[in-house]
Amino acid sequence: MPDVFRETFEIASGDFASAGEASAKIKSILRMIGLDPALTRRVTIASYEAELNMIIHSHGGEMTVEISPDAVLLHCEDTGPGIEDIDMAMQEGYSTAPFDVRMMGFGAGMGLPNMKKNSDEFTIRSDSGGTRLDMRFDIK
């Protein structure tokens, strides 16, 4: 087995029917390799939040999981339109999600803070060309 396992998932804008499929696959990969269940859960929650955000807010993009002996990395990159105010978006309860998304039970403004809470390192960059999220989960 190579030192780093890597898999990329395409996430389509507005594709609510498939929401969670990429994260469910990531979860099953982490389970298969025998990763600690508590860590698997943290990665899965963050991945699902990121996947939902891309479906709800972006024009679509990619989510890549990288697994090495010392960490799980999640990279999410979309093609826009970008987050207007990252500081506001990082606040719990701040949301720009439309009404129909809220009717599905999402868009409560907990996504980005929850990703930060569940990861060991969290960075976000955003402009009108797209948003890039990098999360690291240490394997101890």
Added chain:
Amino acid sequence: MTIAQAAAALGAIPVCGEENMDKPVNSACGADLMSDVLTFAKDGSLLLTGMVNQHVIRTAEMLDVVCIAFVRGKKPTEDIIDLAKQTGVTLLCCDLTLYEACGKLYEKGLPPCPKE
């Protein structure tokens, strides 16, 4: 508490996952907002909700929630039941309101999902 005991307390009928009725539930939470569930539901817990869609099942799958009880007589559609079967989540339906259902389980000693 087992899923079967929780179902009895709620007067609930299992919709799928009957084979898991003897499995334990260690805590419970009640919410319609999956964004909230994602921030506080714990593994091995039971989710009480009035929200009925596929995202509820997906959310439970991500969090290792073992059982979902739909309240106020709401019934999941076949596609929701199919997804629950695939993911191994047990589904219950009861006629109580969310408030009453939470109260019944709390009264029986099932604790809330612990805060951090």
